[in-house]
Amino acid sequence: MSDSTTTIADLKQFMADFVARRDWRRFHAPKNLSMSLAIEAAELMEHFQWISPEESRRVSDNPDRLAAVGDELADVLCYALAMTNELGLDLSTAIRRKIAKNELKYPVEEYRGRYGPEDVRD
Amino acid sequence: MSDSTTTIADLKQFMADFVARRDWRRFHAPKNLSMSLAIEAAELMEHFQWISPEESRRVSDNPDRLAAVGDELADVLCYALAMTNELGLDLSTAIRRKIAKNELKYPVEEYRGRYGPEDVRD
Amino acid sequence: MSDSTTTIADLKQFMADFVARRDWRRFHAPKNLSMSLAIEAAELMEHFQWISPEESRRVSDNPDRLAAVGDELADVLCYALAMTNELGLDLSTAIRRKIAKNELKYPVEEYRGRYGPEDVRD
């Protein structure tokens, strides 16, 4: 099983089963899950806190560090999936809709190579 | 297209194309993306900041609020996908591996209905 | 020494000395410090992640938990002081200026007992 054969629904079910077996939906109010997601996002940041952006690009060269970062990213995803389950959202639809909005917000001609109006590097 | 027919690889490609068209990989050092992910996680929290956990469970009853929350969750996912792309990770493998670890860390018998050792409600 | 006799300048100096002895200003780019601050804020949230707002009000009844929460809040403050030092800001001026802005943004008549326009409880 890999990203090319795993659907979002597969992962949602995987997470729902993990939660159900522990009777944890009682804790999974979206308010609480939003905190959990932010906490895991912060743990992911810890790996990059003191290194430069350039050094952070080389993290994937080190299998141990990559695995540690992958674990934190997985935690972020697990809570995102749990929240998706609680809210009854179709995540792929939400992502496609948001990217379509961002296509309009960040027109290619205006933003190519620039992250925003204040970025005057080219 | 929905969660049951969309693979992780589909979403990764969708995001990679969005980024490539804008030549934004230059900004997508994992360090920067970890900040972006945490920033979007905070924007998601904003929707739940002042309401109770119980009220947060009813957000999905309101289509407008649900759409707004879905947009923020999609932003979190987009940056998670961008980081996955930069790191060259297989996300479904990382998630399965992390959930397997959590199965061992939180045995069902010990954690059913409890979030941790300090939770003495049963 | 207590809050009534300690000035902001005292704490800024206290933190500056701690940093200088370790030659850590090399790491204290505001970008990095903003990540550190967010990471410590997340560690503070961990204490409240799964409990209700009401339960969180009773944390101060338990001296051990209060001390643990106080430690996390202190970490947040330390990084805020470090950033203040790096930026050369007068923190008390910044706080007074921001509260003055908020006085205008949240007029008492309109916001008494309400956190925002969507809060219709009274």
Added chain:
Amino acid sequence: MSDSTTTIADLKQFMADFVARRDWRRFHAPKNLSMSLAIEAAELMEHFQWISPEESRRVSDNPDRLAAVGDELADVLCYALAMTNELGLDLSTAIRRKIAKNELKYPVEEYRGRYGPEDVRD
């Protein structure tokens, strides 16, 4: 009034008055305030998200950007003060105690110029 003449107690009182006039203590459960603090920390990060650590050191050269960053830092502090008020903490004591712990955790000889064991630059 400046950092050298303003005590922590002054700022705590300043914030307590702002909150009391709006009857906002009803919202200020520590759980909620921990979310607010993390949200403001994320807004502070937004200013540094796409720039390099070196560029972030030059933010203080630009008065407009410095003022904007100062506003976000002030927001972080305001919620930290509000939480201090709710918890009944003496903040200067908590900070001194935490820095004393960190003095032991990060001995000067071992950590001078290094942020951690994995930092092998000297």
